[in-house]
Amino acid sequence: MNIYTYSGNIEHLKAFDKDYQLKSMYTPPINNQRRPLKKISERICRFCGKKSDATTFKSKPHIISRLFGNNSGVSDYECDKCNNHFSGFESDMANFLGLNRSVNALGAQTPPTFKSYDGNIVAKKNSFNGFRGIDIESNKQGVIKKN
Helix, strand or coil: CCCCCCHHHHHHHHHHHHHCCCCCCCCCCHHHCCCCCCCHHHCECCCCCCECCCCCCCCCCECCCHHHCCCCCECCCCCHHHHHHHHHHHHHHHHHHHHHHHHHCCCCCCCCCEECCCCCEEEEEEEECCEEEEEEEECCCCCCCCC
16 A cells, blocks of 8 residues: 655654554545445444444444544444444534634535634624625624734
């Protein structure tokens, strides 16, 4: 397998390659056509190691979070309990990305509405003279200053 990167990253890749062995690689499907999933009876969770006789595999966890725009890569090796556990981290990531996620429309064709934790700033999809854009509003009077 060939990996292409910029020259400043080569030493990092060598160190990574020394300590880790590639077991598999995810390639996104063409035209959002999903690969067939394993039968539930053949599944083993990659996180807890439990088989289908010891846990459930009813949900369809995404290999790469939908937060980042993945709508097709579904995992057949993540049990419901682990998927539920790790989805909490995705919520934290969405909160961390905050306004940036709305402005750059990460993970969605329609940018998600952003509300700051205190409700003072709201960013949402809007149209301006026929052009798509983001409307950012503040409930506070005056100019928002950078500290």
